[in-house]
Structure formats: C-alpha cells, structure tokens
Amino acid sequence: MSKTFPGLISFCRPQSRMLGRGLFIILIIVAPIILQAVQIPTPITANLGYLPDALGNRIPDFSNAGYAGGGVALPVMPVKVVVTPVAGENGPRIQAAIDYVSSLPLDAQGFRGAVLLAPGRFEVAGQLHLTASGVVLRGSGQGENGTILIATGKDRRDLIQVRGKANRTLLGETTQVTDNYVPVGADKLNLANTNSLQAGSTILVTRPSPASWLHLLGMDEVPARNTFLLWRPDTVNIEWDRTITAINGNEITLDAPLTTALDAQYGGGTVVAYVWPGRIEHVGVENLRLESAFDPANPKDEEHSWMAITLDNAQNCWVSSVTAVHFVSSLAQVGTGCKWVTVQDCQSLAPISELAGYRRHTYTTSGQLTLFQRCASENGQHDYTVGYLAAGPNVFLQCETHLSTSFSGSIGSWASGTLFDNVAIDGGELRLDNLETWNQGVGWADANSVLWQSRAGRIICRSPPGANNWAIGVWGEYIGDGHWSQADEFVKPDSLYLAQLAARLGPSATTNIAATSIDPAPGNAPHLEQAIPDLAEKLAAKPAAPTKSLSLDNGWLVADGKLLIGKQIETGWWKGNLNPSQAINPTISAGPAITRFVPGRTGNGLTDDLDELADAMLAANEVAFRQHWGLWYDMRSDDHERIRRPDANVWPPFFEQPFARSGQGEAWDRLSLYDLMKYNPWYFGRLHQFAEIGRAKGLVLIDEMYFQHNVLEDGAHYASFPWRTANNLSNPGFPEPPPYSGDKRMFFADMFYDMTQPHLREINRAYIRQCLANLTDEPNVIHTTGQEFTGPLSFEQFWLDSVGDWEKETGKHPLIALSTPKDVQDAILADPVRGKLISVIDLKYWWQSAKGQLFAPPGGKSIAPRQAERDWKGGAPNAATIAGMVSDYRNRFPDKAIITDLDQADGWGFVAAGGSLPKLPATTDVRLLAAIPKMKPMPSSADGSFVLGEPGKQYFVYAPKGGTISLDLSAANTPLTIHHINLRDGKLTTEETVSGDSTVQIALPSGQPAAILITQ
DSSP, rough: OOOOOOOOOBBOOOEEEESSSEEEEEEEOOTTTBBOOOOOOOBBBBOOOOOOOOTOOOOOOOOTTSSSTTTOOOOOOOOOEEEEEOOBHHHHHHHHHHHHHHSOOOTTTTEEEEEEEEEEEEESOOOEEOSSSEEEEOOOOOOTTTTTEESSOOOOOEEEEOOOOOEEEEEEEEEEEEOSHHHHHHHHEEEOOTTTTTTTEEEEEEEOOOOHHHHHHHHSOSTOOOGGGGGTTTSEEEEEEEEEEETTTTEEEEEOOSSSSGGGGGTTEEEEEEEEETOEEEEEEEEEEEEEOOTTOOOOOOOOOOOEEESSSSEHHHHEEEEEESSSSSSEETTEEEEEEEEEEEEEOOSSSSOOTOOOOOOOOSSSSEEEEEEEEEEEOHHHHHHOTSSSEEEEEEEEEOOOOOOEOOOSEESSEEEEESEEEEEEEEEBBBBBBBBHHOBBBBEEEESSSOEEEEEEOOOOOOEEEEEOOEEEEEEESSSSSSSSSSOOSSSSHHHHHHHHHHTTHHHHHOOOOOOOTTTOOOBBHOTTTEEEEEEEEOOOOOOEEEEEEEEEEETTTEEEEOOEEOOSSSSOSSSSHHHHHHHHHOOTTEEEETOBBTTTTBBOOHHHHHHHHHHEEEEEEOOOOOSOOGGGGGOOOOOOOOOOOOOOOOOOOSSEEOOOOOOOTSSOEEEEEEEEEHHHHHHHHHHHHHHHHHOOEEEEEEEGGEEEETTHHHHTTTTTTTGGGOOOOOSSSSSTTTTTTEEEEEHHHHHTTTHHHHHHHHHHHHHHHHHTTTEEEEEEEEETTTOHHHHHHHHHHHHHHHHHOOOOOOEEEEEEEEHHHHHHHHHHTTTGGGOOEOOOSSSTTTSSOOOOOOOTTTOOOOHHHHOOSSSOOHHHHHHHHHHHHHHHHHSSSEEOOOOOHHHHHHHHHSSSSSOOOTTOOOOHHHHHGGEEEEETTTTTTTEEEEETTTTEEEEEEEEEEEETTTTTSSOOEEEEOOOTTEEEEEEEEEOOEEEEEEEEETTEEEEEEOOO
C-alpha cells in the first residue's frame, strides 16, 4: 500500500487544566493566537544514556517486547501435515489437521510442528481453534495466489482463535513491596520476604488503585448524573506479569521493567507467585491471506467475521505475514492473558463495517510485552491500540496506516509503557491523552508511554499527574502539555526499540527479528488423508447426544421425565463495562445477557460464553433465562439524554437489537438505519444457540418477544429505539419528533400497540413469525409477549392470532405463555379459540397481597409496572397468597403449567399448589421430581396445606404450619410408605408405613413447614 503524508505543520501546545474536580477544560487556540510549545531536553541520549527525573522515573526499556522476550527469531517448525482445498466447506478438514498436530508429542524445544495449507481457496463457515502448544498454522503465501481462508456465513466470530485455558493459580503468600518508591523503568524490588520465591518464579506485581490515587488523577468526579463514568477504587489495579531473574536477600530482579511507579503513599505494591498450566506457547499463524465474505449490496455490512485472529491465555506466540481483507475490526487482537507475542509483516485491507465505535481496531493488545512490527492498515479507525490496564511494555515498530479515520493510542484506562516507534498515521492521530468521559469514562488512557520518530495528522501528548508521556522526534499538528523533545527533527537512535534491543542483547538481536520470507515447502510431510486414514469417519456427523427436552406433561413442565426446578434469571437490560475489573461486577455489568456483544472479548459482563453461562446457571440452581432485547444499543444512552448524538462513536458493551441495520441513512445513534423487516442474524443466532444448549442441559429459554420499557417511562429509552420512525427505513408511522411528555417522559404504549394500522400490523406480524421460526426446532423454549407487558387485550389477541396462524401453516406447536395483566389473562383464558393456544400461565403482573387486597392494574392503561407498584398501597404478596393464586388457576386450567418469577414465591408451597419451575433445592431427590409430574392437585384442607396426588399410587403433601393433616387414601388398596422430606435439601429422610383404603391422620412436626411424599 502506498502511503502519502501532508506537509509538516508548525505546532502549538494548548494547556490542559482541571477546573474543580473532574472537569477538564482545554484552552483551544483561536484566530491568530499561537501558544509556543515548550520543549524540554530529550530524556535519553543517542547512546541510550537515560536522564531520570527527580524521583528516578525514566523512559522504560521496551526491548523485552516480542516473542521469547525480544531479539529471538521466530521458529520455523517442520511441516507435519499438508491440507489441500476442496470445494465447499473446509473448516472441519483444517481443524482435523490442527488437532492431529496437536496430538503429537512436544520436542525438547516445546514444538510439535506445522499444518501447511496448500495454495488455493478454503471456505470456512466456523472457527479454527489452536489450543495446544507448539502448533503452527502455515499457508503458502499471503497474496492472492497464495493460501486464502474465506470466512463464510453471517456469524461475527473470530476466524482463527489461539486460546489456552484461563486457569492461572496463585501460589504461596502475597508479599508487600517495602520500597517507599519504585520509579518507572525499574526492574528491582525490595520485598518484606522472599520465602516463597526463587529465580525463575513467575510472579504478578500489582499496583493498587486507592481512592487517594484516583483523586490525584481527577478520576473520582464527573459532571451531572454520569456517575457510571467514574473510576472506582480497586478497579484500576495494574498487574505486571514478570519472571524473577535473580534474588539477593529480599531484593528481586525482574526480567522486564515496571511501567508505572509504585508509591507507598498510594498503596505501594505486592508480589505473588503463580502457575498457569493451561497457558499455551509456541503457537503461530503465518503466511496466509484471510478474507471475510460480506453482503456486497451493503457497504456497511457487519453480519460477517469481525476478527481475523485473536489470541489469549498464550505466551511466546506470533502472527506473521498475514493479510486480512474485509474484516469488521481486527487483523490481530491480543488478549489480557498474553505476553511475549509478536505480530509482524501483516496488512489489513478494505474493512467492511459501519464507521463507528469499536470497529476497525486493526492491531490491538490488552496484554503485555507485545511487539507489532512492520504492519500496515488502510481505512482503519483505531489502527494501533492498547486496551484497559495494558501493563506493557508494548511496542508498535515501523508500522503505518493509509487513510486512518481516528486515533492510535490507548482506548482503555491507564495503559502504561507503550512505545510508538517509527509509526506513520496517515489522516489520523497519535494520541497519549486523557480521554475524559469517552467510552464510559476511560479518562487517563496512557501513562509513561513514548512517541518516537513518528508522524501523524495530529499528535496529542499530555502527561497525567504523577506520570509522564513523551513525544520525541515527531511530526504533525501538536496538542498537549506532555514532554516534547526535538519536534520536527530526526533523532538518534533512529529506532528506540532496536537500539535498546541491541544494547541489551547485542547487534545480532536486531538481525534476528528482521523481515524474512517463509518457506512453504512441505518437505516429506503426508497429506491430510494419509496422516489421518480414518478422516472420513472423524468428519462424519456424530450421533445426537442425549437431551433433556422440555415438554408440557399433565400440566407440568418436565424434562427427562422429571419436574424441572430452579430459579429464573433475567437478561441484563443495559449495563456493562470493558474494564476487566468492572466487567465481572454484577452491579456494574448487570449479570449475564445472551445478546450482549463486545467485539473480540468473551466472558462475564462481555460477550457471554453461552456454554459457560449454562454451566453457571446449573451451578447456581437456575433453570430458566428470561430474554428480551436490550434497553438500548450502546452505553452512551446511560446518560439518559434524548439529543441526537454528534457521531457514531458508540460505546460497548452493545446490547444487540433483533433488527438488522440497513447500511442506509443515519439513525439517532448515527449508525445506519434499522430495517424492521430484516433481522439481526447474530441476535437470533445467539437465542438459538442458547436454546440448543438448554435442550442438552435441561435449561429453559423464556423468549420475551417485546420489551415495553422503551415506550413507557423515560424518553431516553425511546430516543435510539429501533421502532422509532427516525431510526428505521420501514416507516412504522410513529410521529416525529416523538411526543415526549414534559420534554422528558414517554407514554407511547397506546400508539405502539395499535394494530389497526395495516403497515404497523404487518411489521409486527412478520417479527412475531421470525421469533417463532428461529426457535421452531428447539423444545426448551417458552414464548411470551414481552417483558413488562401491560398492553391492551387487543394486542394480546393480535399476538396470539399471529402465533395461531403460524402454527396452522407450519404444524408446529411451541409452548406459549400468557404473561399479561390479570384482566387480559382472564379474557384470553376464557376465549375458546385463543385460550387453546396457551400452554403456560405466567403470574407476573398481578397478585393477591398479604393484606388480602388484589393488585391487578388493568391492561392498556399506559402505566408501567413499576409505576403501578409505586402507586399501590395494598402491600406485597407472600408465599401463601402466591400459592393460592397458583392453586386457583391450576384447578381451573389443570392441563396448563403455572409459573412465576415473583420473588415472594416459596418453592415448596408453589409446587404443592401446582406450580412449575419451582425454586426447590438443587439436591431435591429425583424420586420426588419424577413422581410430581404424574400427580394433579387434590382438594386441600382449610389450614393452608396443599396435596398433589396420583390417586391410589402416590401423593405429595405440603403443610406450611405442620401439624396433623387428614388425607383420603381410599383409592389405595395396599399399604403406602410415607417419606418425610428435608425442606432444606429436598432429600427424603425417615420412612413410615400407612394403610390405604381409608382416610388417615398423619402427624407432622407442628409450627413449622413440613412435606411428605407417599408412595406404594
């Protein structure tokens, strides 16, 4: 790619100040006023003489960045298997080859060998996984005549994933650093003791983030209501991954320097050893061309592969000589669990995406000791970036861009020790800066970082309190109060990284990392079919695994013949944060969300790993997930403003909406308009994937098709709502500007639910059918109208008519739940046609209070549920009243299941009254769970006890106050066994025998809840 750069511009340096706490004002130059930049002596000499400040802080030694700690040539592993392309899908064949080499023994160097892909085009519909050490995926050239992997389909996956296991384990005691101050660039620490350490120990050096430090930086206050933008104590801790090279008494020497000072007045630092058995190493991807297939009719298409290559939980790995074409975001993304990674001689071409936030992050690392060298990109946004708390050193060496649209630098809070060395940013910025409230309050993004011999359209360099940023030998338009030296001049050494590397390891180290060609010769390696004789059998479809399919049986929700039990959880509505410490905090990230998306990042609070989510639900005794679309797409809306945004710099996590972006026009968030008649394949694919997992593991997806919160309550919930006329090209007919009440609130439900408008009716009908069709082959799904639904009877009738029409056309009969206000619920159940469509009654929006009063706001009154609850003075329900509600409806509709997510419901009383998905202990005896679905509610006594029975065979009794109960066993003609139940764990305990053929009196412990199972 040819690169051109504008003429050099003389620069000025405005001052950055903090007025009060957290309010940052930049004095912008206007008209002819020029502020002359104040340059300082270069803090490093041509022969690498470092000039520290008064505290000893100096420019760090960056030369440990890269494979094997820098200065080591990438290994050339022998080819072990050759794969040639076939027509159609090639992913399983390539993965089989990777798995084959992964099964070979490691040699003395820790290598297994390479998979060589022959020249040609390989279509890959899925993802390729490298999960074992010592394996290389090698192509036969990165050009158009070499090896081309084409990411087909509409999934937003990473095409190639290099990933070990996240099983790092801390060892021994955590030891305090005793130095009063450890400056930037230091590699020696004094500790309270070194008892559990030795030379060669891998350690974590941690710098805490107390409130006093946040206050020093001005990161503890923000304007107005935007408290979600604050830095919080102990969530901006810096963690260096180091190896001890020597121990002298209580002094340890590290293999690489620290990049932020340890200061005793701000908590100092600690050291602890670790082991990481699942971290893989010596894995490479090289000599390939990767392409992402996209919709050529949509130049902003994002329903294709986002990342070419991602790496995590890995060290001493590399990506070399790779070209990536048309990906939404990154050629290479290096995760927080990585160190000693080299990415070199790569180029990213023609990305296809919206020009918006968290797209086109071409080369990025959140790890440390990463080296990007001789890389290029075009039309990127944040071309060369580091992420949250990237501890460094990290290096971008001899890299360039063409037509960059934004800045390179850190995009997360307090990334320290980053070097941009001979980097050229055409059209964009190089930025070491305080990003303030941007992207959920990134604030100070860079610290103790260096711009060396680099150029950009604009260069911003500011220094945080207590830290430095340096711009040395740079060209561009200059802004900031950082440390500037020799601007508009060439400096010596020409490359800081290469000079530091040569000084540490000798001149040969720089030769070792020079550009070289990769030999694609296969040698004597066998072809795939020769290496794996039973390849066809390995690639054949595997028999279906046993499932735990949900079904409605005798008025119960069962799987595998047993009653499903457990708590229900609800999707996060909108919260989230990319700071790793905050992402896992449920009060900040709102727990799991199936359709929350963070590009290239998986985990709690990010893009949930759905298998891990399912396992976590099972471990927490959670059986059902209530899913609906997010309150808004991006986190900027958390400020609750209704104004049109100034740009498309959207903030993740993204709460994906069910509708596709059109690639046309501009919505309120400045991305392209939605098309309400086309659907987001990633959103619906995620629901289908979770439903598949649910079928395998006995979990339930409650598909709430709508989310009423957008059309009632705060107007900010409507501003970027896909259904708003200004945000889509489908023209649903809603007025613009929106009818905000008092320029704030939104009471729009009447219009939203008005299905008398033919076009709006058709949009809704098509959407309902899409929801049903997407999950048509998955049994572990219950469909409901929506979350917070207090709409009118007419809309519920329309919704059920749409469901009924779809059922008639397809012959499918999914589980349909009635989740509405009481008057709507009763009207539907009384309807001889629509009532038959209902499988499940969800008691959610009304209750009988403990005071004996009925809370039942009527449907269609444009009152949000929580507003109705605020106005209600009659009290909350309790376990007894909820059980009574269940009993009433179960007796009237014995073949329909009853569920609730009302918090006050007691599992034992709820199930005894006839309720499904009860919150029983996870350890409940399977004999009880197998028995209950065969029973029906029987007449209960006046004391509040409930009885289920399969007359003559088995019975379940729950007495909330214990005591003596009377039970008709006249249908049994043999003696029966009474099993007492431990209500804490659901286990069957003591047994006794009782005769049948009569009504018997059974004495239970008095004054406390008790339950029994009676069997033949």
